[in-house]
Amino acid sequence: MRIMVPVKRVLDYNVKPRVKADGSGVDLSNVKMSMNPFDEIAVEEALRLREAGAASEVVVVSIGEAKAAETLRTALAMGADRAVLITAEGPVEPLGVAKLLAKVAQEEQPGLVILGKQAIDDDNGQTGQMLAGLLGWGQGTFASKVAIEGEAAVVTREVDGGAETVRLALPAIVTTDLRLNEPRYASLPNIMKAKSKPMANKTPADYGVDVTPRLTVTRVEEPGKRQAGVKVADVDELVAKLKALGVTG
Template structure:
């Protein structure tokens, strides 16, 4: 079974975002970029499925600027077999990403698509669900455990009331949650080997997909700074202040 894993290049989670002076977006100049953490979990899960014999090939896909090939190389160093980069200079919205992935799925014919439940830069949590809708495939979101049983995938997912176990008929879409696994570090020999693994480069035009943005960002601003708290001498003073704020009666 072939497994397709979409990955995204995002601002590293250890870096504090800075808003551009003109408020047009987040400043990405000269800052560390890395693979979206949820996508790292997806790559790790695909590798584990291959190690168990449930998967035969892992194909990593990224959609973005040419520098995104660094993210694909990271996945190849972890253990993926080959990569596909769809170059796009401008930001591609989730629906555009889903449409491109649907075209790639038609070409590659994977038995399973595993991707992070959301990207930490926009937190949309839409691409996996949209892709499942476009393909008409079963989907298991927020997966904390994935097992392949014959022609089905058994997915344990986290819901408000606890855990839910679903059996999905393959091919299917799975989005990963934080508790699914802990991604491995790529060893130096594997990093060197990744440089020689195949990486195909295409454009959105090659797939005939319109990725023009449908949403216009009017302004980006940092959250208001939290005001300092105050100390109260006793409960009576606390109640008095809460009444003054309209919180208590």
């Protein structure tokens, strides 16, 4: 079985975002970029399934600017077998990403697609669900555990009330949550090997997909600064202030 893992190049989670002076978006100049953390978990899970004998190949896919090749090389250094880079000018919205991934899936014929539940740059959390809808495949979102049993994937997913286990006929879509695994670090020998692993270069036009944005960002603003708290002398004063604010027990 082949596993396909989409990955996205995003602002590194350790970097504090800066809004552009004109409010048109986040300033990405001269800042560290890295693989979306949820996608890193997806790569790790795919590698573990391959190492367990449940899969024979792991293919990583990225959609974005040419620099996304660096993110794919990171996934290859972790242990993925080959990569597909779809170069697109400007941001690609979740629906456009899902349409492209659907075309790649039809070409690659994976038994399982594992991707992060969301990207930390826009936090849309839509691509996995849209991809499942376009392909007509079952989906297990927010996965905290994944197991392959014959022709099915058994996915434990996090829900508001605790955990839910679903059984999906393959092929299927799985989106990863934080508690699924701890991604490995790429070793220096594997980083060197990654340079020679195959990476196909494509464009949206190669798949006949229109990725023209359908949404317009009018303005981006930083969140307001948190106001300082107020000290109270005793419990009675605290209760009085809470009552004044309309807070009841």
